[in-house]
Structures are given as C-alpha cells and as structure tokens.
Amino acid sequence: MDAEAIRRSLESSGLRCTPQRYAVMAFLLERNEHPTAAEIFEAVNGVDPRSSRATTYNNLRDLVQAGLVREVAVEGRAARFDAKGLRHHHFICDRCGNVEDIDWYDVPKPASGSLGKRILRDSELIFRGLCTKCAPRQASAQRHKRHGRVNTG
Numbered sequence: 106m107d108a109e110a111i112r113r114s115l116e117s118s119g120l121r122c123t124p125q126r127y128a129v130m131a132f133l134l135e136r137n138e139h140p141t142a143a144e145i146f147e148a149v150n151g152v153d154p155r156s157s158r159a160t161t162y163n164n165l166r167d168l169v170q171a172g173l174v175r176e177v178a179v180e181g182r183a184a185r186f187d188a189k190g191l192r193h194h195h196f197i198c199d200r201c202g203n204v205e206d207i208d209w210y211d212v213p214k215p216a217s218g219s220l221g222k223r224i225l226r227d228s229e230l231i232f233r234g235l236c237t238k239c240a241p242r243q244a245s246a247q248r249h250k251r252h253g254r255v256n257t258g
C-alpha cells in the first residue's frame with residue numbers, strides 16, 4: 106500500500122491522517138510478525154521522536170476500532186497487531202509465542218441457537234502448537250529422551 110492508499114483508507118474510515126497515525130499504519134503494513142504495541146511505539150518513535158507512547162497507543166486503539174487493524178490476543182503475553190486487509194487465520198506457537206498467518210478458508214458459523222441474542226460479526230480460527238522454528242527442537246528433544254530411556258533402562 107502506498108502513502109496515498111494509506112491516507113485514503115484512514116479517511117474513508119473516518120480517521121484523520123495525522124503523521125503519527127500514518128506512521129503506525131505504515132509500520133504495521135510492512136510487518137508480517139504481528140508486533141506488540143510496545144514494538145510499534147519503539148519503531149514509530151525511532152522515525153519521529155515527537156510521538157509519545159500515549160499518542161501511539163491511542164492511535165492504535167482508534168485503528169482497531171475503525172476496523173483497519175486487528176488485535177490478536179495471546180494469553181499471558183502482550184496483544185499483537187495486524188493491519189493486513191486480507192482475511193486470514195492465525196497460528197500461535199506455544200513455545201515462542203510467535204503469531205503467524207494462515208491462509209483464509211471459510212469457517213462454519215455456529216448454529217444460531219447457540220448464539221442466543223448475540224450478533225455475530227466475524228469468526229476466525231486460532232491454531233496452536235509449535236511453529237516451524239520450534240517444532241524441530243521439540244522433535245530432537247523427544248528423540249534424546251527416548252535415547253536416554255533406552256540407555257538407562
């Protein structure tokens with residue numbers, strides 16, 4: 106997305122395109138690794154030291170409320186943020202907490218009876234397990250354990 110497209114998407118969501126807000130959006134769009142609010146602040150502050158932590162966090166909240174940025178909740182860790190327009194699911198690594206995108210496919214909606222009076226806006230999946238970096242380590246740790254058992258048993 107170029108600068109003009111970012112400005113347009115902010116304004117069509119009813120947000121003024123301030124330099125700080127633009128910087129948050131631009132940073133998120135060029136990232137794949139779902140940064141935390143603290144990481145976004147550091148990056149934006151590195152480019153423009155006038156943007157305070159409070160301003161950055163407020164901008165982030167505005168972008169989430171406007172639907173331009175998604176907040177990915179990771180239990181026990183800081184929330185991660187994602188500005189990619191394309192729908193996708195997420196994979197969260199149990200070991201390193203890495204949040205990765207999984208290509209979108211349609212998810213069956215829950216039966217209307219189970220929702221009661223709730224109004225469903227969207228649904229997406231979170232897969233959990235070990236990422237490609239952590240999976241081989243787990244496999245080799247298990248191999249070592251098996252070996253140990255054979256040797257001592």
Ligand SMILES: [Zn+2]
Pocket residue numbers: 198199200201202203235236237238239240
């Ligand atoms: Zn991992």
Ligand SMILES: [Zn+2]
Pocket residue numbers: 139187189193194195205206
């Ligand atoms: Zn994502």
